[in-house]
Amino acid sequence: MLTVIITLAVIASIFGLILAYSAVRFKVEGDPVVDKIDALLPQTQCGQCTYPGCRPYAEALAKGEADINQCPPGGEATIIALADLLGVEAKPLNAENGVAKKTRTIVRIDEQVCIGCTLCIQACPVDAILGTAKQMHTVIESECTGCDLCIPPCPVDCIHVFEVEPTVREWVAELPEAEHVAPHAL
Amino acid sequence: MTEFALILLSTILVNNFVLVKFLGLCPFMGVSRKLETAMGMALATTFVLTLSSVSSYLVNEYILAPLNLEYMRTIMFILVIAVVVQFTEMVVHKTSPLLYNVLGIFLPLITTNCAVLGVALLNVQEQHGFLQSLFYGFGAAVGFSLVLILFSALRERINVADVPEAFQGTSIALITAGIMSLAFMGFAGLIKV
Numbered sequence: 001m002l003t004v005i006i007t008l009a010v011i012a013s014i015f016g017l018i019l020a021y022s023a024v025r026f027k028v029e030g031d032p033v034v035d036k037i038d039a040l041l042p043q044t045q046c047g048q049c050t051y052p053g054c055r056p057y058a059e060a061l062a063k064g065e066a067d068i069n070q071c072p073p074g075g076e077a078t079i080i081a082l083a084d085l086l087g088v089e090a091k092p093l094n095a096e097n098g099v100a101k102k103t104r105t106i107v108r109i110d111e112q113v114c115i116g117c118t119l120c121i122q123a124c125p126v127d128a129i130l131g132t133a134k135q136m137h138t139v140i141e142s143e144c145t146g147c148d149l150c151i152p153p154c155p156v157d158c159i160h161v162f163e164v165e166p167t168v169r170e171w172v173a174e175l176p177e178a179e180h181v182a183p184h185a186l
Numbered sequence: 187m188t189e190f191a192l193i194l195l196s197t198i199l200v201n202n203f204v205l206v207k208f209l210g211l212c213p214f215m216g217v218s219r220k221l222e223t224a225m226g227m228a229l230a231t232t233f234v235l236t237l238s239s240v241s242s243y244l245v246n247e248y249i250l251a252p253l254n255l256e257y258m259r260t261i262m263f264i265l266v267i268a269v270v271v272q273f274t275e276m277v278v279h280k281t282s283p284l285l286y287n288v289l290g291i292f293l294p295l296i297t298t299n300c301a302v303l304g305v306a307l308l309n310v311q312e313q314h315g316f317l318q319s320l321f322y323g324f325g326a327a328v329g330f331s332l333v334l335i336l337f338s339a340l341r342e343r344i345n346v347a348d349v350p351e352a353f354q355g356t357s358i359a360l361i362t363a364g365i366m367s368l369a370f371m372g373f374a375g376l377i378k379v
Binding site for chain 2: 003004007008011012015018019022023026027028
């Protein structure tokens with residue numbers, strides 16, 4: 001009887017030690033809170049929050065180094081979602097970081113004026129600009145996040161902002177006035 | 187070499203753990219709704235089953251047998267399986283976060299898969315050596331994976347088929363499993379051991 005108890009206890013503690021060692025050895029770097037915050041951010045990687053991308057901003061938020069109102073592309077919706085997740089009061093967007101856009105925008109390059117300097121390619125955080133030295137550049141519209149980071153570096157001011165019509169996926173119907181709603185729908 | 191080939195053939199087809207020995211039916215019915223999750227489950231179970239088969243052989247041979255504690259097998263094997271599953275979860279989480287996310291809850295649930303304990307106990311019952319245990323565990327796992335993936339593919343087809351109302355859902359799945367089991371019984375005359 002005693003042998004059984006001792007054997008089982010010894011083996012269980014050996015296994016426990018093995019698991020404890022591997023828990024340290026195979027420790028996963030990473031904070032689940034950072035992932036949750038990162039999922040709420042718009043992933044434009046625009047850097048307007050003063051951090052080099054959405055993920056670093058999420059990490060700074062998790063550490064408490066950044067404030068929740070530094071993301072212009074996300075606008076009010078992101079601030080409310082972040083306030084909800086982190087349990088703090090929502091506040092208006094910090095004007096130092098930029099202004100929120102009403103509609104989605106993209107940029108287009110005026111290809112007649114472009115001199116092929118590649119400066120905008122280096123500025124683009126999502127590699128949405130195609131071109132090479134002394135060749136005409138163009139913007140891949142489906143990749144452009146509308147962060148406008150390519151506009152300041154352009155020496156000939158050939159990059160212009162355009163508003164995009166919402167696509168079928170993005171379009172949201174406006175709610176009807178209460179009196180127009182048919183009775184059976186209520 | 188022939189012996190190991192026979193063990194593999196026997197565990198995968200002739201004495202398939204799910205359809206002939208009826209072990210591990212819980213994940214067989216539970217995780218077979220989608221082909222993708224079935225594949226993840228098959229992969230994780232293969233790893234755990236092979237590793238736990240070998241390690242429970244080692245525990246039985248070098249700890250329990252010298253101390254005459256063979257009657258403690260069941261609880262020891264459960265302990266070994268739980269440790270192997272936990273260890274696998276840590277390694278997968280570290281090395282491949284993608285696979286870890288795909289497997290999700292199914293990874294820790296392997297602990298309660300009775301095929302894992304069944305293989306460990308059958309190894310002792312049939313007095314397998316180290317390599318035999320290894321191949322027996324691996325063969326059982328491949329057999330489990332084979333029928334799990336086949337069955338989930340069947341169920342995806344059945345989902346869109348015109349099944350009579352009384353047989354819809356789990357009942358048609360159980361009937362399908364029964365017919366598959368009948369089909370696997372056909373392998374019984376394949377080899378004589």
